[in-house]
Amino acid sequence: MGVPRLLCRCSSVLAVVGLVLNVAGLCNGGITSSFVRKVEKTIDMPLDSDVFSVPPGYNAPQQVHITQGDHVGEAMIVSWVTVDEPGSDTVLYWSENSKQKKEAKGRVTTYKFYNYTSGYIHHCTIWKLKFNTKYYYEVGNGHTMRTFWFTTPPEVGPDVPYTFGLIGDLGQSFDSNITLNHYEFNPTEGKTVLFVGDLSYADNYPNHDNVRWDTWGRFTERSAAYQPWIWTAGNHEIDFAPEIGETKPFKPYSHRYQVPYKASNSTAPFWYSIKRASAYIIVLSSYSAYGKYTPQYKWLEAELPKVNRSETPWLIVLMHSPWYNSYNYHYMEGETMRVMYEPWFVRYKVDVVFAGHVHAYERSERVSNIAYNVMNGICSPVSDQSAPVYITIGDGGNLEGLATNMTEPQPKYSAFREASFGHAIFDIKNRTHAYYGWHRNQDGYAVEADSLWFFNRFWHPVDDSTSAQS
Ligand SMILES: *[C@@H]1O[C@H](CO)[C@@H](O)[C@H](O)[C@H]1NC(C)=O
Ligand SMILES: *[C@@H]1O[C@H](CO)[C@@H](O)[C@H](O)[C@H]1NC(C)=O
Ligand SMILES: *[C@@H]1O[C@H](CO)[C@@H](O)[C@H](O)[C@H]1NC(C)=O
Numbered sequence: 001m002g003v004p005r006l007l008c009r010c011s012s013v014l015a016v017v018g019l020v021l022n023v024a025g026l027c028n029g030g031i032t033s034s035f036v037r038k039v040e041k042t043i044d045m046p047l048d049s050d051v052f053s054v055p056p057g058y059n060a061p062q063q064v065h066i067t068q069g070d071h072v073g074e075a076m077i078v079s080w081v082t083v084d085e086p087g088s089d090t091v092l093y094w095s096e097n098s099k100q101k102k103e104a105k106g107r108v109t110t111y112k113f114y115n116y117t118s119g120y121i122h123h124c125t126i127w128k129l130k131f132n133t134k135y136y137y138e139v140g141n142g143h144t145m146r147t148f149w150f151t152t153p154p155e156v157g158p159d160v161p162y163t164f165g166l167i168g169d170l171g172q173s174f175d176s177n178i179t180l181n182h183y184e185f186n187p188t189e190g191k192t193v194l195f196v197g198d199l200s201y202a203d204n205y206p207n208h209d210n211v212r213w214d215t216w217g218r219f220t221e222r223s224a225a226y227q228p229w230i231w232t233a234g235n236h237e238i239d240f241a242p243e244i245g246e247t248k249p250f251k252p253y254s255h256r257y258q259v260p261y262k263a264s265n266s267t268a269p270f271w272y273s274i275k276r277a278s279a280y281i282i283v284l285s286s287y288s289a290y291g292k293y294t295p296q297y298k299w300l301e302a303e304l305p306k307v308n309r310s311e312t313p314w315l316i317v318l319m320h321s322p323w324y325n326s327y328n329y330h331y332m333e334g335e336t337m338r339v340m341y342e343p344w345f346v347r348y349k350v351d352v353v354f355a356g357h358v359h360a361y362e363r364s365e366r367v368s369n370i371a372y373n374v375m376n377g378i379c380s381p382v383s384d385q386s387a388p389v390y391i392t393i394g395d396g397g398n399l400e401g402l403a404t405n406m407t408e409p410q411p412k413y414s415a416f417r418e419a420s421f422g423h424a425i426f427d428i429k430n431r432t433h434a435y436y437g438w439h440r441n442q443d444g445y446a447v448e449a450d451s452l453w454f455f456n457r458f459w460h461p462v463d464d465s466t467s468a469q470s
């Protein structure tokens with residue numbers, strides 16, 4: 001066992017300097033961070049907080065947010081809410097170098113939830129944008145106008161650098177505000193947020209007080225109006241409350257947050273894909289049927305073979321409930337979906353899977369657990385260089401507080417875990433290299449508490465002995 005032990009020691013020493021050699025399966029567990037966060041109560045910001053203030057002016061648009069509007073990044077969905085009257089559905093927009101304003105027409109919707117009635121929720125898709133271009137846009141035509149801007153991604157291609165932020169389970173506590181600040185001030189500027197589910201936590205209030213959906217929309221506007229947030233549905237989006245007559249799952253979420261699911265031939269907004277720069281992003285729903293023959297299953301089965309790694313070398317999957325999780329919270333909740341889809345993730349060499357749900361941070365080794373067939377008893381995760389790295393980033397800071405209780409000893413599949421709030425950055429350099437870093441809220445904006453170079457296994461095949469650090 002001389003060699004594995006040596007590799008093992010390398011692994012822990014290098015982890016300290018932030019470069020982790022993947023020797024999954026050889027080591028006896030990974031690293032449980034020695035950083036111990038001061039345990040304080042996580043409380044929601046009160047309704048009169050500055051971050052929830054309503055913009056001034058009659059019928060002023062509020063809760064402005066954007067997301068990708070098509071499959072390749074030439075369209076943007078702009079959403080906002082007006083409260084006094086429906087007002088205009090039109091978005092005026094123009095590119096940085098042009099003075100000529102163009103118009104896109106949207107539509108308005110409302111919904112009721114128990115005794116709450118929503119404002120007028122507008123969604124407008126702007127089509128045929130130019131790649132890699134800064135656009136200004138205005139909403140509130142005819143009444144109070146507000147101006148925002150965004151930059152479209154570069155055209156899809158294998159060597160296009162692009163920087164994604166990762167945020168999950170954000171909520172609207174004082175800690176949520178700190179997480180968002182750290183994301184905004186991170187010197188490695190994220191250009192698009194991949195959000196892994198659990199947005200407002202309004203459902204923790206009596207009757208799922210949907211006023212907390214509105215406050216969340218106003219709180220996150222400072223980022224989500226200027227860069228797309230790519231949405232994943234979490235359990236706090238279900239809002240299933242038969243005790244008050246609310247039996248349509250995802251009602252507030254799907255009225256407020258639109259996604260371009262039809263562009264990837266999905267039949268529901270809870271699972272879909274987009275391409276953005278050099279990445280192919282597949283969003284799955286832990287809370288929609290995923291068994292064999294279901295719409296999500298059939299969609300994913302047809303979807304994975306479509307990913308062309310010569311065009312988009314980086315294949316990223318987002319879901320809410322993690323498959324590899326060594327905290328004593330939501331333990332094994334992702335297990336049935338893992339059983340269904342993990343063989344595909346290995347076959348198609350998914351680079352990384354980001355999940356939330358567990359309110360802490362964890363990164364796995366490259367492992368798989370796909371040999372079990374009821375009779376053979378082979379049911380432990382094994383080192384597998386074709387497998388994704390699984391990252392739990394459910395540490396946005398919501399009012400439910402941190403998950404601190406971990407299973408002991410740390411399982412072999414777990415490379416690094418820490419119970420702190422934070423966010424992560426996935427920084428694609430080119431077709432072979434991407435740099436990943438996790439930032440805890442207690443540190444300075446530039447500090448990484450965990451990091452890893454990803455070597456793309458399609459463009460950078462390596463033999464397992466010297467092994468792709470990921
Ligand atoms: C909804 O009902 C709750 C109690 O059932 C009450 O406290 C609240 O004020 C009501 N909200 C509205 C908008 O009527
Ligand atoms: C939230 O963070 C912003 C930016 O730092 C700050 O201006 C604001 O006062 C904070 N609000 C609360 C309620 O913590
Ligand atoms: C969706 O289906 C249509 C018709 O089969 C096909 O032309 C198109 O390429 C598909 N789009 C995606 C993104 O798979």
Ligand SMILES: *[C@@H]1O[C@H](CO)[C@@H](O)[C@H](O)[C@H]1NC(C)=O
Binds near residue numbers: 308309310311
């Ligand atoms: C995959 O993408 C490359 C680069 O864009 C392109 O040349 C090739 O034709 C694509 N392959 C398929 C099967 O579409």
Ligand SMILES: *[C@@H]1O[C@H](CO)[C@@H](O)[C@H](O)[C@H]1NC(C)=O
Binds near residue numbers: 328405406
């Ligand atoms: C941690 O979780 C385990 C398993 O659920 C439980 O037995 C134990 O009491 C918990 N420990 C603490 C300190 O909560």
Ligand SMILES: *[C@@H]1O[C@H](CO)[C@@H](O)[C@H](O)[C@H]1NC(C)=O
Binds near residue numbers: 429431432433
């Ligand atoms: C890809 O990026 C890595 C890291 O920045 C760099 O070392 C490498 O030279 C780049 N490869 C190419 C072909 O530019």
Ligand SMILES: [Fe+2]
Binds near residue numbers: 169235236356357358
């Ligand atoms: Fe959750």
